[in-house]
Amino acid sequence: MNVKRLLGLDTDADRYAYGVDPVSGFVSAQKIPDRWVATTCGYCSVGCGMFVGVKDGAAVSVRGNPDHPVNRGVLCPKGLSEHQTLNTDNRARYPLFKRNGGFTRVGWDEAIVTMASAFCDVQARYGRDAVGVISTGQLVTEEFYTLGKLVQLGLGTRNYDGNTTLCMSTAVAGYKRSFGSDGPPGAYEDLERADVILLIGANIADNHPILCRRLQANPGTTLIVVDPRVTKTAMMADLHLPIRPRADLALLNGLIHIVIEHDLIDRDYVERHTTGFDALCESVRQYTPDRVAEITGLSLEVIYRVASLYANARAAFIGWTMGVNHSTKGTETVNAINNLALITGNIGRSGAAPFSITGQCNAMGTREAGFASSLPGYRKFECAEDRDALAAIWKVPAERLPAARGLAYPDIIEAALERKIRALWIIATNPIVSFPNLGVLRQALEGLEFLVVQDGFHPTPTSELADLVLPAAIWGEKEGTYTNSERRVSKVNRAVDPPGEARADFDIFLDLADALAVRDELFPGWSAPRDAFEEWKQVSAGRLCDYSGMTYEAIEANGGIQWPYPAGAAEPAATRRLYSDGNFQTDDGRARLIPVAWEPFPEQPSDDFPLVLNTGRTVEHWHTRTKTGKVPILERLSPNAWVDMNPRDARRLSLKPQDRVDVVSRRGRIKDVELRVTETMAPGQIFVPFHYAEANANGVTQSAFDPISREPNYKQSAVRVERSMR
Numbered sequence: 001m002n003v004k005r006l007l008g009l010d011t012d013a014d015r016y017a018y019g020v021d022p023v024s025g026f027v028s029a030q031k032i033p034d035r036w037v038a039t040t041c042g043y044c045s046v047g048c049g050m051f052v053g054v055k056d057g058a059a060v061s062v063r064g065n066p067d068h069p070v071n072r073g074v075l076c077p078k079g080l081s082e083h084q085t086l087n088t089d090n091r092a093r094y095p096l097f098k099r100n101g102g103f104t105r106v107g108w109d110e111a112i113v114t115m116a117s118a119f120c121d122v123q124a125r126y127g128r129d130a131v132g133v134i135s136t137g138q139l140v141t142e143e144f145y146t147l148g149k150l151v152q153l154g155l156g157t158r159n160y161d162g163n164t165t166l167c168m169s170t171a172v173a174g175y176k177r178s179f180g181s182d183g184p185p186g187a188y189e190d191l192e193r194a195d196v197i198l199l200i201g202a203n204i205a206d207n208h209p210i211l212c213r214r215l216q217a218n219p220g221t222t223l224i225v226v227d228p229r230v231t232k233t234a235m236m237a238d239l240h241l242p243i244r245p246r247a248d249l250a251l252l253n254g255l256i257h258i259v260i261e262h263d264l265i266d267r268d269y270v271e272r273h274t275t276g277f278d279a280l281c282e283s284v285r286q287y288t289p290d291r292v293a294e295i296t297g298l299s300l301e302v303i304y305r306v307a308s309l310y311a312n313a314r315a316a317f318i319g320w321t322m323g324v325n326h327s328t329k330g331t332e333t334v335n336a337i338n339n340l341a342l343i344t345g346n347i348g349r350s351g352a353a354p355f356s357i358t359g360q361c362n363a364m365g366t367r368e369a370g371f372a373s374s375l376p377g378y379r380k381f382e383c384a385e386d387r388d389a390l391a392a393i394w395k396v397p398a399e400r401l402p403a404a405r406g407l408a409y410p411d412i413i414e415a416a417l418e419r420k421i422r423a424l425w426i427i428a429t430n431p432i433v434s435f436p437n438l439g440v441l442r443q444a445l446e447g448l449e450f451l452v453v454q455d456g457f458h459p460t461p462t463s464e465l466a467d468l469v470l471p472a473a474i475w476g477e478k479e480g481t482y483t484n485s486e487r488r489v490s491k492v493n494r495a496v497d498p499p500g501e502a503r504a505d506f507d508i509f510l511d512l513a514d515a516l517a518v519r520d521e522l523f524p525g526w527s528a529p530r531d532a533f534e535e536w537k538q539v540s541a542g543r544l545c546d547y548s549g550m551t552y553e554a555i556e557a558n559g560g561i562q563w564p565y566p567a568g569a570a571e572p573a574a575t576r577r578l579y580s581d582g583n584f585q586t587d588d589g590r591a592r593l594i595p596v597a598w599e600p601f602p603e604q605p606s607d608d609f610p611l612v613l614n615t616g617r618t619v620e621h622w623h624t625r626t627k628t629g630k631v632p633i634l635e636r637l638s639p640n641a642w643v644d645m646n647p648r649d650a651r652r653l654s655l656k657p658q659d660r661v662d663v664v665s666r667r668g669r670i671k672d673v674e675l676r677v678t679e680t681m682a683p684g685q686i687f688v689p690f691h692y693a694e695a696n697a698n699g700v701t702q703s704a705f706d707p708i709s710r711e712p713n714y715k716q717s718a719v720r721v722e723r724s725m726r
Helices: 108-126 141-155 169-179 189-193 209-216 232-236 248-261 267-273 277-284 289-296 300-311 330-343 363-369 384-394 409-417 438-446 505-515 529-540 552-557 632-637 647-652
Strands: 018-021 025-028 035-040 049-055 058-064 096-099 102-105 131-135 160-162 196-200 222-226 239-241 316-320 353-356 423-427 450-455 468-471 480-483 488-492 611-616 642-645 660-664 669-677 685-689 717-723
Touching: 035 488, 096 108, 108 131, 108 423, 108 450, 108 468, 108 505, 131 141, 131 409, 141 160, 141 363, 141 480, 141 505, 141 529, 160 409, 169 330, 169 353, 189 209, 189 316, 196 300, 209 232, 222 232, 222 300, 239 300, 248 277, 248 289, 248 300, 248 330, 267 330, 277 330, 289 300, 316 330, 330 353, 363 480, 363 529, 384 529, 409 438, 480 529, 488 552, 642 647, 647 669
Parallel strands: 131 160, 131 423, 196 222, 196 316, 222 239, 316 353, 423 450, 450 468, 611 685, 642 669
Antiparallel strands: 018 025, 035 049, 049 058, 096 102, 096 468, 480 488, 611 717, 642 685, 660 669, 660 717
């Protein structure tokens, strides 16, 4: 009890005092910084420019950068509170080694030597590929580039992937199959210039809220939203298509069928810039409007209307996120999106693009430079010419470069379960919450001989299982670049020091290279991220993702620069789009029209499990809440998980709003969550956010993966809902 407070002598005047900031005006005196540091937001892929206010060596505030071309000064709730992630009580501060079931603090030298020795011992006994590495989309590009070289050429294991496979590998695979290369072809500006915008499985109001301002800046557009839920984005739409779960591929094939049957295609574009049109025509013949209406649950009138709106638009834009990607047919759905754009000529023009809206802040950086799903610079593992070119730059024998990709993330977990992988290094990701079918994952991790978790936060559900925890710097504590969804490379700057003995991932990678005796060979003379950036520029030169004309200084001066930006290019102010000349990254320069077929989702409802589970995000939180769970304002806004259910299903189960329920599948149970009864859900479907470790949605999701991209089918699990037993 505060006696001075009771007597009225302590009024917290210092805490609540106001002051005048020369930039922001009247604000809390505690939030007036000594200096502002320009940087880029470290949450989603939108890539908002911002300033971090620093006072007495600590981050005390943030504000949007009004001159940044992406967000024009505006930030979402997570961005507005991002500085609060830097000094939470769950930050990892010291290297920790597990002895006798408990963690003991160790020095960095001991930690790195222990890690190197454990990995080398496992490889000596079981082979190079017995060590696996799972990375993230959260590092700066310079760190991804460094890590890729270290893993593939230093450790010499091919079994390296990132958590981006859980969200973006489907878009990557779809782009590669259709266009010959990864890389979103459009730009955010297209949202302001399109006269028809089709969003499929993309709730940008919650997941990429700053992009909604682009929609609001284009009041003349017709917005069509395809989503089983009545999301916040669907509420903004001129036309909402409440499609049945996983019927998007049938809808797209049906739209293509109508466009072809009514001769609404751009024949000149198809003839000059694509191949496979005849096969595509034949493949969509069976997707008649009547059949598509039956599959999707949509009316014939709506299907015809959408086909007409899209095909007759001056410039039509298709955007998608996880509603498309999280599917066993995701890659083929992306191909169908690309097919529709190509046959109508809606690519490479202002307002016209098939546009994958990426997930994490630098998922694009790892796709470009990370050396996981492809060689750096969108080169192909299987192409000897590509391997020779990289080997010449790196001055290593070409035979050291892998000629095939190693295991993808889900297959690394499967290999650990089968004890083919004996040691694992997990970097800046929390798979115990984020990976599907939790029981299988936990069994795989617990069977490892050695697990290293490198993260900015500890304890997390994953780091608690580690043998060694390496504390890493996070956003705001290190330097480099991020690439956003529109291929804009923006600068990330260090505003404050990391807590305790935490270190930048870049420095940790170089220290491990030292311990493996490969630093001088792979990273000669390197001491800072700028060294990696300069080499990456050389590696990217002449490639689609060309950085060679960029400098840190030019990136900062222009609020980011879109690639490709080759050396000697004109001023970087203009928006860049891919494929404006109709030339694609295929052998013959033509895009591929790829026939694809709809199939029902793999786990259909049954008498025991009659409901279809959908999972997703809420605007207040980020992924597994490792960062946002300790931010007070975000936690107050959304402290607990819940289940959305249609009133008809609630009545059938004799449930009412705010009842405590369990969600049960064949694999597990989400226990004791609040029921929300809402017409935003269709009958037979429920929704659960995936952020909450204590109500882990992945306790019930399935081990089903896209056979091409290896991305999980997080959605459409068959479940039942029952009253919780307390």
